[in-house]
Amino acid sequence: MDASWFEPVRAYCERTDAAFWSEPVNAATNAAFLVAAFLAARIAPGDRPVQVLAGVVGVVGIGSFLFHTFANRWSLLADVIPIAIFIYGYFGLALARFFGLSPGVAGLATLAFAGAGFGLSPALDALTGRDVAALTNGSIDYLPAVLALLGVGLALAGRTAWAGRAVLVTGGLFLASLAFRTIDAQVCTALPLGTHFLWHSLNALVLYRLLTTAARFRAAHPGLPAAV
Numbered sequence: 167m168d169a170s171w172f173e174p175v176r177a178y179c180e181r182t183d184a185a186f187w188s189e190p191v192n193a194a195t196n197a198a199f200l201v202a203a204f205l206a207a208r209i210a211p212g213d214r215p216v217q218v219l220a221g222v223v224g225v226v227g228i229g230s231f232l233f234h235t236f237a238n239r240w241s242l243l244a245d246v247i248p249i250a251i252f253i254y255g256y257f258g259l260a261l262a263r264f265f266g267l268s269p270g271v272a273g274l275a276t277l278a279f280a281g282a283g284f285g286l287s288p289a290l291d292a293l294t295g296r297d298v299a300a301l302t303n304g305s306i307d308y309l310p311a312v313l314a315l316l317g318v319g320l321a322l323a324g325r326t327a328w329a330g331r332a333v334l335v336t337g338g339l340f341l342a343s344l345a346f347r348t349i350d351a352q353v354c355t356a357l358p359l360g361t362h363f364l365w366h367s368l369n370a371l372v373l374y375r376l377l378t379t380a381a382r383f384r385a386a387h388p389g390l391p392a393a394v
Contacts, residue, residue: 203224206373
């Protein structure tokens with residue numbers, strides 16, 4: 167394997183060197199994802215999409231733990247890829263389950279959403295002449311997910327009020343968690359521990375709430391196809 171895959175990455179305040187346990191709090195708070203995955207799986211035993219996405223949440227916790235311990239290029243991929251899989255998987259499920267789109271149409275819409283998401287940062291870089299990812303500590307990559315939650319929540323509120331409110335509240339929580347992720351690099355002097363651990367804690371709650379909302383919606387609409 168290319169040696170560059172093992173190059174150390176220091177992305178957050180808590181890490182002071184390349185040691186495995188240089189980020190003990192950031193590493194330990196990934197347990198929140200495992201708890202969220204376990205609880206979400208328990209509340210929806212017969213809901214296959216939610217069960218699959220609950221498994222992805224567990225993988226998110228494992229991947230993030232690897233990154234906050236090994237802290238190199240390969241573990242960075244172990245961190246971000248499961249998160250992306252959850253975002254796009256849940257987006258497709260939301261379109262099919264909440265709005266009744268066919269799996270094919272929901273899949274095409276999800277591909278379009280993914281394409282727009284991947285193109286956002288380069289487009290903003292070109293527009294501003296700045297490295298927007300560096301300015302936001304990489305949080306710009308999650309802006310499409312915030313907008314999707316708010317858009318889905320608003321659209322759903324007119325159809326199923328409780329579900330729309332649940333998604334909107336969850337979108338607000340996600341925005342708060344993203345703020346803690348973003349400011350981590352700016353608070354190192356005043357707060358050496360940083361704020362990234364709050365991103366883990368709140369984001370685990372966000373993923374749990376999203377899965378429980380989807381599970382509750384299915385329970386309230388038992389005629390939905392098994393695939394959605």
